[in-house]
Amino acid sequence: MAERGRPRGFDADAALDRAIEVFWRHGYEGASLADLTTAMGINRPSMYAAFGNKEDLFRRAVARYAEADMAYAREALAQPTARAVIETFLRTNADALTRPDRPAGCLSVQGGLAGGSDNGHIAQFLADSRAAGEKALADRLSQAATEGDLPSDADPVALARYVMVVSEGNAVHAAAGATRAALQATVNIALKAI
Amino acid sequence: MAERGRPRGFDADAALDRAIEVFWRHGYEGASLADLTTAMGINRPSMYAAFGNKEDLFRRAVARYAEADMAYAREALAQPTARAVIETFLRTNADALTRPDRPAGCLSVQGGLAGGSDNGHIAQFLADSRAAGEKALADRLSQAATEGDLPSDADPVALARYVMVVSEGNAVHAAAGATRAALQATVNIALKAI
DNA sequence: TTGATTCAGTACCGAGCGGTACAGAACAGC
DNA sequence: GCTGTTCTGTACCGCTCGGTACTGAATCAA
Numbered sequence: 506m507a508e509r510g511r512p513r514g515f516d517a518d519a520a521l522d523r524a525i526e527v528f529w530r531h532g533y534e535g536a537s538l539a540d541l542t543t544a545m546g547i548n549r550p551s552m553y554a555a556f557g558n559k560e561d562l563f564r565r566a567v568a569r570y571a572e573a574d575m576a577y578a579r580e581a582l583a584q585p586t587a588r589a590v591i592e593t594f595l596r597t598n599a600d601a602l603t604r605p606d607r608p609a610g611c612l613s614v615q616g617g618l619a620g621g622s623d624n625g626h627i628a629q630f631l632a633d634s635r636a637a638g639e640k641a642l643a644d645r646l647s648q649a650a651t652e653g654d655l656p657s658d659a660d661p662v663a664l665a666r667y668v669m670v671v672s673e674g675n676a677v678h679a680a681a682g683a684t685r686a687a688l689q690a691t692v693n694i695a696l697k698a699i
Numbered sequence: 700m701a702e703r704g705r706p707r708g709f710d711a712d713a714a715l716d717r718a719i720e721v722f723w724r725h726g727y728e729g730a731s732l733a734d735l736t737t738a739m740g741i742n743r744p745s746m747y748a749a750f751g752n753k754e755d756l757f758r759r760a761v762a763r764y765a766e767a768d769m770a771y772a773r774e775a776l777a778q779p780t781a782r783a784v785i786e787t788f789l790r791t792n793a794d795a796l797t798r799p800d801r802p803a804g805c806l807s808v809q810g811g812l813a814g815g816s817d818n819g820h821i822a823q824f825l826a827d828s829r830a831a832g833e834k835a836l837a838d839r840l841s842q843a844a845t846e847g848d849l850p851s852d853a854d855p856v857a858l859a860r861y862v863m864v865v866s867e868g869n870a871v872h873a874a875a876g877a878t879r880a881a882l883q884a885t886v887n888i889a890l891k892a893i
Numbered sequence: 894t895t896g897a898t899t900c901a902g903t904a905c906c907g908a909g910c911g912g913t914a915c916a917g918a919a920c921a922g923c
Numbered sequence: 924g925c926t927g928t929t930c931t932g933t934a935c936c937g938c939t940c941g942g943t944a945c946t947g948a949a950t951c952a953a
Contacts (some may be wrong), residue, residue, distance in 0.1 A: 508899090509897075509899070509951045509952075510899025510900065510949080511898080511948070511949040511950050512900075512949075512951095513901095513950075514901085514949095530813060531813050532814075535728060535813055535814065536939060538940075538942080547901085548901070548902060549902090549943085550901070550944095551815075551900070551901065551902085553942070553943080554899085554901095558842040558942075559726075567882070596704040597703050610812070610949075614701075617813065618726070618804070618808065618871065618874050619723075619724060619809040620723050620726075628875075630801060632874075632875035636856070637876065658883070661889075663881075663885065663888060666881060666884070666885055667885050667889060670865060670872060670873070671864060671868055672866070672868070674866070674867040675866030676871075677808060677812065677829075677868070677871070678707065678860070678863075680812050680822070681829065682826065690860070691860055693857075694857060694858065694890075694892050696892075697892040697947065698716065698892035702920085703928050704920060704921075704927080704928040704930065705918065705928085705929050705930040706919075706929075706930075708919095708931070732908080732911060732917095733909085742931070742933085743911090743912075743913085744913075744930085744932075745930070746913095747912070748930070749910095749930095750895070752921050753911065753912090853929075867940085894953100895953085896951100897952085898950085898952090899939085899951095901946100901948075902945100902947085902948100903947105904943100905942105906939105907937105908940080909939085910938080910939070910940075911936105911938090911939100912936080914933105914934090915929080915932100915936080916931105916932090916933090916934105917931085918932095918943100919928100919929085920927105920928085921928080922927085923925080923927105
């Protein structure tokens with residue numbers, strides 16, 4: 506497959522990484538195309554040719570974010586015991602929420618919570634994305650339950666929801682400027698409920 | 700003080716209540732003046748004469764929200780024991796987040812988390828508002844500690860932060876459509892850490 | 894070299910944004 | 924009556940929004 510025509514003058518993945526940061530910092534509606542294209546180092550028509558439109562760009566950004574910036578979550582799920590899964594997830598999550606080389610908080614939360622009139626499906630999309638993570642955790646904890654790795658009275662679905670609630674609450678705190686130590690101290694307390 | 704001039708044709712407090720719901724559902728930047736004034740039943744100049752501008756209206760809305768819709772928090776602080784304070788707060792909070800006659804979630808979280816370029820001070824204002832609530836809870840728990848009502852190794856500041864993290868995480872879940880029962884089940888688990 | 898194809902860049906579109914000028918309507922005191 | 928004052932309503936302001944037409948430039952195959 507030979508490439509024809511003028512070659513693209515920018516790296517699409519690198520541009521997407523810049524877009525992630527803008528969406529992360531400003532949210533979906535708070536990120537204007539001027540913000541985005543300036544950060545991406547390209548102009549508007551190039552962005553439209555490469556990604557479709559603003560919403561498509563956002564979905565691509567969230568997908569790449571989930572794959573790259575949330576790799577720690579998949580590693581946590583691979584831990585041998587339910588306790589290790591939860592603790593690893595919450596600890597690495599707290600670190601990810603306060604990475605000094607990244608915006609504070611979580612794109613999936615900051616991207617957009619409210620949404621009623623027009624872009625309600627953006628909030629829905631992010632909620633579905635978070636729910637998928639919660640379900641993966643619930644499935645992992647269900648497996649632990651069948652393996653006898655969890656107290657018999659434990660509810661894997663409720664437990665997964667609790668872990669995600671702590672994670673999302675920490676994301677809200679991180680977005681407000683909480684320190685890594687503060688988030689880890691919260692994790693210390695949260696783990697006592699497991 | 701006699702009133703001169705044409706009397707106002709609407710109830711400012713009632714209009715503010717309508718504005719609260721719009722901000723609650725759409726967030727600060729997602730709520731347009733057209734949305735707001737339509738819901739308030741007034742036109743633009745009336746709103747500007749009564750409240751100043753959009754940001755002033757939002758601050759007034761948040762203040763009224765804190766006073767009316769979050770009265771349960773002050774009642775929780777008045778409980779006799781630290782345990783009762785925390786449990787009452789989390790339970791009434793979970794109910795408030797899922798009131799059928801109100802938007803799901805919490806205005807203070809939904810109003811705006813991200814904010815970088817222009818309206819960053821809106822996110823900051825809301826973060827300060829939440830921090831004030833967290834400090835009030837920490838003060839109450841400090842008092843409990845001096846009264847011997849809390850384990851000697853407990854950190855009131857960290858504990859207050861944990862409670863607020865659970866509350867805010869539940870707010871994120873509520874905004875995504877979680878049921879009241881789900882939130883209360885999360886509270887059940889969260890309380891085991893106390 | 895030529896023609897086809899694809900990207901880059903400028904300049905622009907209609908629509909909606911927050912905010913306001915201005916004219917008229919409704920009240921008070923005189 | 925009239926006058927001063929305050930509210931209502933229409934119509935408008937400049938600006939930014941997301942999105943696009945169009946001209947050139949850069950690369951391919953032939």
